[in-house]
Amino acid sequence: MVRFTDIDEMAAAKLADLAARDLRRDLVDTCAAEGSSGPHVVRDGVSMISFCSNDYLGLAQDKRLAAAAQTAIETFGTGAGASRLVAGELPLNWQLEQALAAHKGLPAARVFGSGYLANIGTIPVLAGPGDVIVMDELAHSCMHAGARLSGADVRLFAHNQADAAARCLVDRDDFRHALVLTETIFSMDGDAAPLAALGDVAETTQSWLMSDDAHGLGDSGDNPAIVQMGTLSKSAGSYGGYVCGPGHFIDLLTSRARSFVYTTGLPPAVLAASLAAIGIIEAEPWRAEKAREHAAHFAAAFSLPAPDAAIVPLIVGDAQTALALSAHLAQQGFLVPAIRPPTVPVGTARLRVTFSATHKSDNVDALIRAIKNAPFEIAQAGAHKS
Numbered sequence: 126m127v128r129f130t131d132i133d134e135m136a137a138a139k140l141a142d143l144a145a146r147d148l149r150r151d152l153v154d155t156c157a158a159e160g161s162s163g164p165h166v167v168r169d170g171v172s173m174i175s176f177c178s179n180d181y182l183g184l185a186q187d188k189r190l191a192a193a194a195q196t197a198i199e200t201f202g203t204g205a206g207a208s209r210l211v212a213g214e215l216p217l218n219w220q221l222e223q224a225l226a227a228h229k230g231l232p233a234a235r236v237f238g239s240g241y242l243a244n245i246g247t248i249p250v251l252a253g254p255g256d257v258i259v260m261d262e263l264a265h266s267c268m269h270a271g272a273r274l275s276g277a278d279v280r281l282f283a284h285n286q287a288d289a290a291a292r293c294l295v296d297r298d299d300f301r302h303a304l305v306l307t308e309t310i311f312s313m314d315g316d317a318a319p320l321a322a323l324g325d326v327a328e329t330t331q332s333w334l335m336s337d338d339a340h341g342l343g344d345s346g347d348n349p350a351i352v353q354m355g356t357l358s359k360s361a362g363s364y365g366g367y368v369c370g371p372g373h374f375i376d377l378l379t380s381r382a383r384s385f386v387y388t389t390g391l392p393p394a395v396l397a398a399s400l401a402a403i404g405i406i407e408a409e410p411w412r413a414e415k416a417r418e419h420a421a422h423f424a425a426a427f428s429l430p431a432p433d434a435a436i437v438p439l440i441v442g443d444a445q446t447a448l449a450l451s452a453h454l455a456q457q458g459f460l461v462p463a464i465r466p467p468t469v470p471v472g473t474a475r476l477r478v479t480f481s482a483t484h485k486s487d488n489v490d491a492l493i494r495a496i497k498n499a500p501f502e503i504a505q506a507g508a509h510k511s
């Protein structure tokens with residue numbers, strides 16, 4: 126074991142090791158192109174069309190969100206100044222919570238600093254030592270983190286297999302509470318969870334189902350989950366996280382979710398932008414439809430299964446080919462990063478292609494042509510579909 130006395134020497138050695146394993150990550154400036162209300166970005170000084178944003182509805186550059194944010198800054202200033210429980214409780218918080226609860230059709234909602242904070246704060250309130258958490262193996266990193274923080278027994282079930290979730294609960298009686306966790310739309314595969322079947326599992330085993338709708342398009346339909354979390358930083362084009370559920374439970378979060386209690390409330394501008402976004406999502410359903418339509422058109426061009434939302438994985442196999450294809454597309458002005466292990470399983474390196482309401486059909490067709498004409502063998506295995 127090498128022991129370092131100098132912190133930066135330690136960091137340099139770890140970075141070198143990450144680089145040797147192709148795991149080092151670095152930041153690249155990527156800004157919306159000036160005056161763009163759509164997917165045009167400038168990355169490291171080069172203009173590109175982005176096919177990797179989670180701004181599925183194209184709201185992050187919407188002037189109405191910006192105007193709402195500006196008004197909030199003029200009225201309330203730039204910072205909340207304190208935890209919501211101390212003195213940071215702006216009325217915009219509960220206005221947003223009421224809008225979210227109504228939008229989801231659930232009794233109550235609480236807004237958190239981010240989706241990540243919502244999951245790591247909420248899961249330990251639902252389950253603890255003596256309880257069991259059963260979660261989809263592909264669930265997001267912050268659900269894993271929340272599950273680990275809870276101290277409950279954690280079990281993973283095969284992706285989207287409700288019967289596998291049920292098998293994890295055969296010894297249900299050995300535990301006090303049981304919590305089943307899933308995403309609604311999976312971030313790297315774009316497929317939808319079998320929510321109705323998972324709802325049945327939860328009901329027959331007297332468990333609670335909690336869903337993470339981070340990649341939903343704001344119109345996720347019937348969801349039997351009693352606790353539904355999501356983010357305001359993807360489809361809503363703003364920032365922050367939320368949890369919707371029964372009234373007393375939401376009140377319990379206010380007292381017990383550590384990532385709610387011990388952190389500062391969101392800035393006024395962010396809350397106002399989110400509130401404006403909910404109104405637009407409800408008034409303009411064409412946005413979600415458009416994003417879905419682009420994704421379906423792209424998937425059909427590669428004979429892939431029809432996608433459930435606005436994410437289509439183009440699985441190319443090995444990491445090097447994925448990187449080379451991504452670089453090839455970048456040269457032609459398309460930003461589609463390669464996603465490699467360990468983010469996805471070995472042998473399934475892919476381009477994760479995402480679509481937005483603000484893409485034009487011409488943009489999508491141009492990307493399809495560029496991929497078809499690329500000098501690479503694409504070992505498309507098809508997204509995992511059960």
Ligand SMILES: *Cc1c(COP(=O)(O)O)cnc(C)c1O
Pocket residue numbers: 239240241242244265267308312337339340356357358365366
């Ligand atoms: C992005 C994401 C989160 C975290 O949301 P943030 O608001 O970005 O912190 C949580 N869950 C899933 C599935 C996500 O993709």
